[in-house]
Amino acid sequence: MLIVTFLFSGLVASLYSFKTFRIWKSKAQAVNTLSEDFKKVNFKEGEIIIKFKKSSSPLVINQEAIGSGKNLNKESVVFNDLDSNTVPKSLSELNKRWKIVSIDKVFKQLGGDNSETNDVSVIDPNRTYKISIENNSVLTAIKFLSGFSDIEYAEPNILLHASLVSDDPFYRDQSPPASERNLSPGAGGWNPLYDYQWGLKKTNIESAWSNSTGSAEIIVAVIDTGVDYNHPELLGRVINGHNYVSDSEDSMDDHGHGTHVAGIIGAAGDNLIGIAGVNWKSRILAIKGLDAGGSGSITDLAQRLLTQVGVGQGPVKL
Numbered sequence: 419m420l421i422v423t424f425l426f427s428g429l430v431a432s433l434y435s436f437k438t439f440r441i442w443k444s445k446a447q448a449v450n451t452l453s454e455d456f457k458k459v460n461f462k463e464g465e466i467i468i469k470f471k472k473s474s475s476p477l478v479i480n481q482e483a484i485g486s487g488k489n490l491n492k493e494s495v496v497f498n499d500l501d502s503n504t505v506p507k508s509l510s511e512l513n514k515r516w517k518i519v520s521i522d523k524v525f526k527q528l529g530g531d532n533s534e535t536n537d538v539s540v541i542d543p544n545r546t547y548k549i550s551i552e553n554n555s556v557l558t559a560i561k562f563l564s565g566f567s568d569i570e571y572a573e574p575n576i577l578l579h580a581s582l583v584s585d586d587p588f589y590r591d592q593s594p595p596a597s598e599r600n601l602s603p604g605a606g607g608w609n610p611l612y613d614y615q616w617g618l619k620k621t622n623i624e625s626a627w628s629n630s631t632g633s634a635e636i637i638v639a640v641i642d643t644g645v646d647y648n649h650p651e652l653l654g655r656v657i658n659g660h661n662y663v664s665d666s667e668d669s670m671d672d673h674g675h676g677t678h679v680a681g682i683i684g685a686a687g688d689n690l691i692g693i694a695g696v697n698w699k700s701r702i703l704a705i706k707g708l709d710a711g712g713s714g715s716i717t718d719l720a721q722r723l724l725t726q727v728g729v730g731q732g733p734v735k736l
Contacts, residue, residue: 461574462715463554467524468563469546469570470506476544477521478504494520494550508566509549516559517552524548524717525724548575548717578719580643580675580712615693623696631687632697638683641723642676643712644669645704649677651685651692652702659705662722663714669704673712676704 479490483499490499497509497518512518525543551559556574563572637657647656647670661669671677680702685695707722708714 459574460577460579461556462577463556464519464550464552465575465715465717466549466551466556466559466563466572467546467575467717468509468549468572470508471568471570472542472545474506474545474568475504477501477509477547490521490523491526493526494522496520506566506568508563508568511566512549512551512559512563515562516555519550519552522548522550522717524720526721545570576716578708578714578716580673580708618694618696627687632684632699634699634701636697636700637703638680638697638700639703639705640676640680640683641705641707641719642671642679643673643708643710644671644676644706645680645702646671646677647704649681651681651689651695652677655684655699655701656680657701657703659703660722661706662718663706663709669706671704671706672710673708675708675712676706680704 477490478501479488479495479499480501483495488495488499497513500521509518523543524546553559560572560574563569634655639659644661645652645656647653647658649656658667659669660667681693681695683695684697684700684702685693687694687698705722707719
């Protein structure tokens with residue numbers, strides 16, 4: 419079983435994004451509140467995410483663009499590459515007022531004739547695009563788009579950031595001095611920092627551990643800043659996924675947040691070091707989607723998520 423997790427503070431920012439998914443039901447209210455909502459989050463200047471309604475035809479490139487080798491399912495295109503018969507009125511008017519620099523499918527390589535016959539259909543990748551405009555007036559452009567009936571939602575391309583992780587020894591996974599360790603509970607070993615993991619205890623985790631301490635058959639994909647696969651609490655259980663920041667197969671953590679998250683999920687238990695994770699035996703699929711500063715955009719992470727886990731190829735738990 420493959421489980422996917424996003425655990426970073428930027429997810430809070432995405433809640434503002436999700437709020438707009440239904441914002442067009444009350445357009446007057448949307449126009450009045452949209453700017454204030456998005457002033458609370460960071461987003462990429464000049465980029466808008468647009469999802470067109472099902473009544474709109476999917477965007478198609480013209481024969482000239484096809485002849486030059488362009489493919490909307492794999493790369494960005496310019497406005498003039500589009501077949502004019504498939505361009506929604508909202509996009510055409512947007513280009514007149516703010517020149518469109520490029521058009522990208524958010525979910526590249528997932529569209530096509532079979533998109534309605536597998537799990538991709540719940541996402542409908544042929545209707546969601548990242549539009550880059552020449553002018554940086556993103557919020558003004560989004561308000562402008564609210565007046566068109568062919569738009570399901572329009573929103574900024576929100577930037578996500580990993581949470582700050584304290585380096586205090588009782589907060590992270592470093593062992594306290596021997597004199598401060600509690601080695602009395604249990605037989606044969608204990609995790610010295612478990613006494614400080616009050617949140618884990620609140621879940622009544624001991625009852626679950628009495629039945630099972632986990633399974634290596636469980637693979638948890640952590641899409642974050644990478645994972646330190648040499649960490650003693652995770653050693654031998656980290657699967658090197660893709661590093662989308664450097665486009666390599668080395669997903670080593672150069673920030674710290676991803677390793678922190680992986681430890682909460684699967685740090686080894688009953689081993690006299692560090693903390694206890696929830697599943698002591700689970701494997702971690704490390705996917706580096708955030709850079710060394712802990713940042714990345716919501717469109718980049720959405721594409722990386724679906725590309726990495728392979729929508730339609732097996733169960734995915736979010």
